Amino acid sequence: METAVFVAGALVCLLGAFGLVTSENPVHAALSLVGTLIGIAVLFIAQDAEFLAAVQIIVYAGAIVVVFLFVIMLIGVETSEDLRVEPLAGQRAAAVVASLVLAVGLVGVFLLGEITGEPGAIAPHVEGEPNTEALGRVLFTDYLLAFEITSVLLVIGVVGAVTLARHRHAAMVDDDNPGDDIPAVVDQNEEEVAQ
């Protein structure tokens, strides 16, 4: 039973990864990424990580990919690249070799090596406790400090995104703020004409 679930999920993951790497249009790449993320959520459920599967769908497939699609719409889909040209000679061959070496090495480690970790050393599983409950208990006891630090990280992320993404010429009106001394956007074509 689990084998069937694994094969289905793995197929979806691999097809999504293949589509992500090979599709020229960024929208198609984003949709392939959704496929991979959902496949991984299925594999999470197969491994009794129900809470993480739900979070994976909501945060990754829901929020993160939607943000990707927003940005694609914002900057236009005509930015699709031509995969037939290879601007750096030998880059693709080198990438194939590097990826194959990495894949063979990692798979070899997983197939030949053995798992040496001590079972239940950090947060042992309590028999009969549901996954979400157990994760919540561990998160709000042993990992409380890390959990609080992530809230700081999220605040920094939001502030950073707003600072980066707002229009500079509007920001430069405010002379009191030395942090905004960044030159205004110069249109490249005009610059070339001036030269």
Place this chain on the structure above:
Amino acid sequence: MILGTLTATPYLVLGAILFSAGMFGLLTRRNPLVMFMCVELMLNAVNLTFVALARELDDLGGQVAVFFVLVVAAAEVVVGLAIIVSIFRRRPSATADDLSLLKG
């Protein structure tokens, strides 16, 4: 373990293959957005191995690690996409090859 018949090995191998695919995409694609998606793919491959080992060792620490990776990935996407938007605002249709300002 409702369905438990598999060991962690197939999941770990799948994670390794997905990670390598993400790395290949990151090394070959030139659209910054697609490169960013490949980074997400690599993060997810690692999440898969975390969960597989968490089950293998009967330890929730791996799942907690995945939770934190999700949070960091969300913050990373927000900041990274803001940087990409500000790049594209200055030079539309830029690829990663065009961003060579720091080249010596």
